[in-house]
Amino acid sequence: MSARDEVLRRVRDALGPDAVAPEAPRTYATTGSLTAAERVDLLVDRLVDYRAAVVDARDGGVAAALRSVLPQGQVLHAPGLPQDWLPGGTEPDDGTPGPRELDTIAGVVTGSVTAIALTGTIVLDGSPLCGRRSLSLVPDLHVCIVRTQDIVETVPEGLARLEPTRPLTLISGPSATSDIELNRVEGVHGPRTLIVVLV
Amino acid sequence: MSTFLGMPGPPASPDSDLTGTRPFPAAARDALGNSRLRRNLSNATGIIRGKRANVVGEVADWEELREAGAAIKASALARLPALLEQLEEQVTARGGVVHWARDADEANRIVVDLARAKDATEVVKVKSMATQEIALNEALEAAGITPIETDLAELIVQLAHDKPSHILVPAIHRGRAEIREIFLKRMPGLDPDLLTDEPAQLAAAARAYLREAFLRAKVAVSGANFGVAETGTLTVVESEGNGRMCLTLPETLITVMGIEKVLPTWRDLEVFLQLLPRSSTGERMNPYTSTWTGITPGDGPQEFHLVLLDNGRTRVLADPDGRSALHCIRCSACLNVCPVYERTGGHAYGSVYPGPIGAILSPQLTGMTGDSPNDSLPYASSLCGACEEVCPVKIPIPAQLVRLRAEHTEAHADSHRIPSPEAASMRAAAWIMKDAKRFARAGRSARLSRRGMRRGRPAIPLPPPLSGWVASRDVPDLPDETFREWWARTRGDRS
Ligand code: SF4
Numbered sequence: 001m002s003a004r005d006e007v008l009r010r011v012r013d014a015l016g017p018d019a020v021a022p023e024a025p026r027t028y029a030t031t032g033s034l035t036a037a038e039r040v041d042l043l044v045d046r047l048v049d050y051r052a053a054v055v056d057a058r059d060g061g062v063a064a065a066l067r068s069v070l071p072q073g074q075v076l077h078a079p080g081l082p083q084d085w086l087p088g089g090t091e092p093d094d095g096t097p098g099p100r101e102l103d104t105i106a107g108v109v110t111g112s113v114t115a116i117a118l119t120g121t122i123v124l125d126g127s128p129l130c131g132r133r134s135l136s137l138v139p140d141l142h143v144c145i146v147r148t149q150d151i152v153e154t155v156p157e158g159l160a161r162l163e164p165t166r167p168l169t170l171i172s173g174p175s176a177t178s179d180i181e182l183n184r185v186e187g188v189h190g191p192r193t194l195i196v197v198l199v
Numbered sequence: 200m201s202t203f204l205g206m207p208g209p210p211a212s213p214d215s216d217l218t219g220t221r222p223f224p225a226a227a228r229d230a231l232g233n234s235r236l237r238r239n240l241s242n243a244t245g246i247i248r249g250k251r252a253n254v255v256g257e258v259a260d261w262e263e264l265r266e267a268g269a270a271i272k273a274s275a276l277a278r279l280p281a282l283l284e285q286l287e288e289q290v291t292a293r294g295g296v297v298h299w300a301r302d303a304d305e306a307n308r309i310v311v312d313l314a315r316a317k318d319a320t321e322v323v324k325v326k327s328m329a330t331q332e333i334a335l336n337e338a339l340e341a342a343g344i345t346p347i348e349t350d351l352a353e354l355i356v357q358l359a360h361d362k363p364s365h366i367l368v369p370a371i372h373r374g375r376a377e378i379r380e381i382f383l384k385r386m387p388g389l390d391p392d393l394l395t396d397e398p399a400q401l402a403a404a405a406r407a408y409l410r411e412a413f414l415r416a417k418v419a420v421s422g423a424n425f426g427v428a429e430t431g432t433l434t435v436v437e438s439e440g441n442g443r444m445c446l447t448l449p450e451t452l453i454t455v456m457g458i459e460k461v462l463p464t465w466r467d468l469e470v471f472l473q474l475l476p477r478s479s480t481g482e483r484m485n486p487y488t489s490t491w492t493g494i495t496p497g498d499g500p501q502e503f504h505l506v507l508l509d510n511g512r513t514r515v516l517a518d519p520d521g522r523s524a525l526h527c528i529r530c531s532a533c534l535n536v537c538p539v540y541e542r543t544g545g546h547a548y549g550s551v552y553p554g555p556i557g558a559i560l561s562p563q564l565t566g567m568t569g570d571s572p573n574d575s576l577p578y579a580s581s582l583c584g585a586c587e588e589v590c591p592v593k594i595p596i597p598a599q600l601v602r603l604r605a606e607h608t609e610a611h612a613d614s615h616r617i618p619s620p621e622a623a624s625m626r627a628a629a630w631i632m633k634d635a636k637r638f639a640r641a642g643r644s645a646r647l648s649r650r651g652m653r654r655g656r657p658a659i660p661l662p663p664p665l666s667g668w669v670a671s672r673d674v675p676d677l678p679d680e681t682f683r684e685w686w687a688r689t690r691g692d693r694s
Contacts, residue, residue, distance in 0.1 A: 003298075003299040003300060004299040006299075007300075007513070008284070010208035010209075010513035011208075011283070011458065011513055011516065012280050013208070013513070014208055014516035015205050015279065015280075015517075016206075019277040021274040022270045022273055022274050023270070024274060024467075025263070025266050025267055025270060026267055027267075028260040028263035028470070028473075029260045099448045103410070103414060118483065119483040120484065121484050126495060126498050132499070133443070133446075134498075137444065138448075155472055156466075156469040159469045159472070160469075164432045164492065165293065165492040166492075166495070167489075167490070167491045167492075167499055169443065169487065170484070170488040170489075172482070172485065173486040175439055175440035175486055177352075177438060177439045178368065178438070178480065179351040179369075180398035181239070181243065181374060181375050183398040188406055188439040188440055189406060189410075189440035189441045189444055
């Protein structure tokens, strides 16, 4: 018997003929109650709490805001970012740089698909707006643009907006470890600096 | 005996890292003698308990989430055959390859063969309980392939040729000075004059050391926190970003997942992504959660293998009363609140699963044979109930401990012909408590025993079994009068 058939047979035998599958009670909160403005405030509060820098570009000056935070040196951006957000001087990622090339890049600009205010979570989904996963992972500076209309309040609202089969990255703070005597140290492997630009 | 309604599968393979070399009491005694270990542990578990309590306290619907979490897990187990087939179908449809492993040996063989087929001489690893359970690192090394643990704590443990002692913080037993020593000894190119024991400096040293490994890695091995049957989506929840590195940069990804990690639907994640981070690290959300489904052209590994592991799980599944041990999402909250774990640390449990969950899961995965060190694990608890209270998926750990004790006692009654000290003292207590006068007299004479105490320790060494009790505890100060005397004095003699 193949391992597959045997494991499945064992599972069936173990359960016996009348295993009952209870219906999961979903009495927990799925939707939030905040206004759009309150959601933005809550998200900013959470982001600042875990020490991400937040730049407010809601008045429209996205390119200028980006210009003010981008470092010297080579900066790549996700290929699907709207042209009028770009400050000039950054290059679109064409998918060719491997991990070693990405490791020499000064910073990267990406968009995001959704943000969860309650937990300070920003979601990237590998679409042209967000770029492939290694783009926002290897360089040491990640500038992430969050559109206020993409901000939801709760985790269930956030997950409901996502396409599960895309490669998703949920970011809730810079890389951190508490492995040494439970002391929190930031910047282990991911980008050590996360700058969120609100548009 | 426990009530196996279904037919139990075979126990985990003996090569699994699920059984120590000594019974719990013997191993615990050594740990109790190590005061630095006790200090590190009580400090660390204290911090993490506080963080958890804070972030759980701010969730108004926490109990509803726990209810949902427990029910989703129970429901998933009841429908496991169909869900596993669905998961396989979805992963395959999206370009992944699914393998099945009856036990640890088979899983190790699959991973080694896959790594060999890629001509890999090393693999980068994401922290994973399943791969620790099957002792994958040892199997890879035996095959000439170097496993590189990339979680900071796992790296510390690996470099020190040590064993993890906590599910979440495997190096919780190590202090910063020790970690500095380990790094200096094992990481090439570190300058002892420059490296201090500041956690930030130590983490930076690990970042530099591992970055090169990530950039050159061809094969990564991970576990999975959840596998969604409906969509074929796998999930890894982490903090450091080493998981993202492993899941993204190498060309080939191999994920080893226990069959009990299946969730029916994508929506179910909305429950567990709330329960897990708050219970585990005490954060509203962990810094990074990655999900992937098969392969995505142009993004991440272009070859993906999922190894579905039994290794004793179908043995646990057959017992309707023990089954809920498979609900565990490895958050480690039960370890952090456990008074026994806090004093003995993880190594005393002998298994990769320590603490309260280990005390019920390990013996069920391996079986209690009458002479296995795991037979002692159900007794590694004071039954205070703190574990069940914090468990995000409501596993009735104390009830399971009691049940396993009963099962063990019944199955091996022969070896207990002579009454155990515990049984003898319980019988004596029952005799005293049955009679009011006897009980009052016992209370008064207990007070006299205070004269024999010096700072919570008996002035003269006590004979067994009392010596065992005071070896790990201080005797509390006894009050001047018994409760009965106080009652009689303040309320008149109405007893
Ligand atoms: S038994 Fe419960 S509390 Fe303990 S690790 Fe598992 S899920 Fe967490």
